[in-house]
Amino acid sequence: MIPRPAVAITALLLPMLIAASDPSGDVRPCRPGTAAVDDVDEAPDLVSATGSIVELGTSALWTLRFADALRVPDVRGTPFRVDLVLRDPSVPVTSFAYYHGLNRLVRYDAVGDPTLTILLLPERGQNVFIPPRIEGDTMTIQVPGRILSADEDETGTSPGLQRMRWGVIVRDGPTCDSLRGGRPTERFEIGASPSPSGVAPDRMAATDADGGVPAVVMIVIGALVIAGGGWWSVRGVRRRGRG
Numbered sequence: 001m002i003p004r005p006a007v008a009i010t011a012l013l014l015p016m017l018i019a020a021s022d023p024s025g026d027v028r029p030c031r032p033g034t035a036a037v038d039d040v041d042e043a044p045d046l047v048s049a050t051g052s053i054v055e056l057g058t059s060a061l062w063t064l065r066f067a068d069a070l071r072v073p074d075v076r077g078t079p080f081r082v083d084l085v086l087r088d089p090s091v092p093v094t095s096f097a098y099y100h101g102l103n104r105l106v107r108y109d110a111v112g113d114p115t116l117t118i119l120l121l122p123e124r125g126q127n128v129f130i131p132p133r134i135e136g137d138t139m140t141i142q143v144p145g146r147i148l149s150a151d152e153d154e155t156g157t158s159p160g161l162q163r164m165r166w167g168v169i170v171r172d173g174p175t176c177d178s179l180r181g182g183r184p185t186e187r188f189e190i191g192a193s194p195s196p197s198g199v200a201p202d203r204m205a206a207t208d209a210d211g212g213v214p215a216v217v218m219i220v221i222g223a224l225v226i227a228g229g230g231w232w233s234v235r236g237v238r239r240r241g242r243g
Helices: 004-017 159-164 215-242
Strands: 046-054 059-066 081-087 094-096 099-102 104-109 116-120 125-131 134-137 136-145 165-172 175-178
Touching: 046 116, 059 116, 059 165, 081 136, 104 136, 116 165, 134 165
Parallel strands: none
Antiparallel strands: 046 059, 059 136, 081 104, 081 165, 094 099, 104 116, 116 125, 134 136, 165 175
């Protein structure tokens, strides 16, 4: 049996190794006291989301998974909406309705001829980009970093992406499902894009701007904790047998 300390350490590491998850079946009214959930306007049930910085730091990529296949275009009632909410620490934040502590929105509406709308809230700016890719229960959204964060050195990369935090709010009519309350608190992972130095991506020790540990390192640490715990347990059994 694996010792309790090993189990505890692994439990602490586990949230860093998997995508941000959201409970299934938690679609609720967007605001307390609003209309009850019905079978016409019910938001798609979000179950997990990941956000990565890819293509040598030039793009942000999100992968959202839902409990069921998405129906697009959504012709029942009002089209459902997916909002990626972002907070860039270099820009003032704002709050309104059930949106809190954000300053960028990446918005998709499930209409017949969709686009992505990027709203820069403090600057009152707006851009449009190609719509997400939808395959069954999975939605993939990719946005150039220069649309979201200033390209300070005009190299095509956006260092500000690493400092950003993001969240997800899915809405249909009066009903919503959000990732951890819909606030922009999630960090970007560093995607496996080719390295300009020629070093293979899985050998790069990439960290986020806040000094976070790479996912690969966390996986290795978790595996070592489990293996070490098992070895210690076997060693203890052998000692007791000899005694």
